[in-house]
Amino acid sequence: MSLQGKVALVTGAASGIGEQCARQLAQDGAAVVIADLNLQNAQKVADAIVAEGGKAIAVSMDVTSEAAVNAGIEETVSKLGSIDVLVSNAGIQIVNPIEDYEFSDWKKMLAIHLDGAFLTTKAAIRHMYAAGKGGSIIYMGSVHSHEASKLKSAYVTAKHGLLGLARVVAKEGGPRGVRANVVCPGFVRTPLVDKQIPEQAKALGISEAEVVKNVMLKETVDGEFTTVADVARTVAFLAGFESAALTGQSVVVSHGWFMQ
Ligand code: NAD
Numbered sequence: 001m002s003l004q005g006k007v008a009l010v011t012g013a014a015s016g017i018g019e020q021c022a023r024q025l026a027q028d029g030a031a032v033v034i035a036d037l038n039l040q041n042a043q044k045v046a047d048a049i050v051a052e053g054g055k056a057i058a059v060s061m062d063v064t065s066e067a068a069v070n071a072g073i074e075e076t077v078s079k080l081g082s083i084d085v086l087v088s089n090a091g092i093q094i095v096n097p098i099e100d101y102e103f104s105d106w107k108k109m110l111a112i113h114l115d116g117a118f119l120t121t122k123a124a125i126r127h128m129y130a131a132g133k134g135g136s137i138i139y140m141g142s143v144h145s146h147e148a149s150k151l152k153s154a155y156v157t158a159k160h161g162l163l164g165l166a167r168v169v170a171k172e173g174g175p176r177g178v179r180a181n182v183v184c185p186g187f188v189r190t191p192l193v194d195k196q197i198p199e200q201a202k203a204l205g206i207s208e209a210e211v212v213k214n215v216m217l218k219e220t221v222d223g224e225f226t227t228v229a230d231v232a233r234t235v236a237f238l239a240g241f242e243s244a245a246l247t248g249q250s251v252v253v254s255h256g257w258f259m260q
Helices: 016-027 039-051 066-080 103-131 153-176 191-204 208-216 228-240
Strands: 007-011 031-036 055-060 085-088 135-140 178-185 250-253
Touching: 007 016, 007 066, 007 103, 016 031, 016 039, 016 055, 016 085, 016 228, 031 039, 031 066, 039 055, 055 066, 066 103, 085 103, 085 228, 103 135, 103 153, 103 178, 135 153, 135 228, 153 178, 178 228, 191 208, 228 250
Parallel strands: 007 031, 007 085, 031 055, 085 135, 135 178, 178 250
Antiparallel strands: none
């Protein structure tokens, strides 16, 4: 589906899943905004997209800061004319059993995953409403929006929360053509997951190979990791699907780990 003439902002797009989402949306014709805490890496991604013939800019954005989010969305609209697609993707992982989970880490996790989703939605949807062209908001959920795993109290709580937010935004935005959906990947080899493998091995007292085989991929149908391309294609499909037939949904991309 063509995204020609659309403007898409992706948070956390300087790395991993967000980066590939931005590349895919640009390939499909959108002008993309690489919004990230790490401006240097965001600029590299934007430069690479431009070198491949796409349209991209980088903006510095800490999704937990209302002022930074509002400034980034304003910059988007003033430089590119609108915002039609928001991919709220920025995220981190902190694993620990709940009795050792620092309250400060819990708050940090909820701030990045949930405050970030709320603040970017609030800032972007106003422009979508004002332009009167509708829009598509996509939250990066996870299989952990539906399932629980040990050591991930804050992550599982936050990812479940995104389902509720998407459903409310779908209802509020529906009459004005704004759709909201959640994409829920299984494990994808990105820096976020690479960091977790030794941490989980230590916390669970098993080897790193066992973490991959028996924790991360155990429930998949084929023992395979999901790829950034799998997730990005799903995001681009939802971005270009211009009917409220698909809104308020979660789409699980996980090699069958979770079936709904
Ligand atoms: P990643 O570590 O490769 O990239 C995350 C990006 O988010 C980084 O560029 C980082 O700078 C940015 N970021 C972190 N905090 C930020 C903040 N406060 N403001 C703006 N940007 C910030 O991670 P990833 O694996 O690509 O994860 C992206 C999203 O996908 C996350 O929401 C994650 O929970 C979700 N997810 C990942 C997996 C997986 O297996 N990798 C599976 C399911 C869901």
